[in-house]
Amino acid sequence: MSTGKTLRELANARRGVLVPGAFNALSAKVIADLGFEAIYVTGAGVTNMQLGLPDMGFMGLAEIVEQTSRIRDAVDLPLLVDADTGFGNAVNVRHSIRQLERAGADCVQLEDQLSPKRCGHFNGKAVISCEEMVGKIKAAVDARQSEDLLIMARTDARAIDGFDAAVDRAAAYAEAGADILFVEALETADEVRRLPAFLSAPLLMNMVIGGKTPIATTGELAEFGYGIVLYANAALQGAVAGMQRALTVLRDERHLNEDPALVAPFAERQRLVGKAFIDELETQYSV
Incomplete structure (x- = not known):
């Protein structure tokens, strides 16, 4: 089964499959190694980790295509890819979908914010008209080469x-052809609980x-009927915290031992990046 078909089945099962976000190939390898079933290629993470900037529209198509391609080469799991607003109008969306599908995306997320977008949990957002977003979704559906590529439509209209x-927009986006719906930044536990009752397409929370958004357990979200539970930047926030801890010790003590509480052991780092496999290839192809 293709990774796209696998992802569709995961979303349609509505069992709250837990999906962490990756910001580069190594973070994707860690996610896959820990047994998760799918990976979200996070636009905020790429912006933060690759550009050192906040999630406020600085990432372009080239950056997310490059990271998607690298992550696809590194792992075999289904990839949901954050394409922000699609980087322009409906015609630009068509180009973005084609580029990301070739790079290995199994699902492309488009949002209805006015460009330049900003993190869904920042203040000061604005949205385009529902009609314009419907046109973008239709362009995305028409642009995909394979029906295994899913289109996820996100609305930021709640804020x-x-x-x-926001519910009305999500319903319109499903009617336009979106396979998965994402209503961003709900603000009460009651909204989180009630949302699935209003929409028939699989939902991401x-x-x-x-x-x-109030944090709910993955079990609760599965009971409510969500197909996917996203922790888009848990790995990023964990990586930042880990770097800060290790480098603070290095700064203050002027040296750093192989303490597994602070740094991954050398051997573990080589295991994750497949050093043994590369050694095997060198032996296989040596003259």
């Missing part, structure tokens, strides 16, 4: 027009540590 307006 601007309220819960009911984004759990942002420190964000606007």
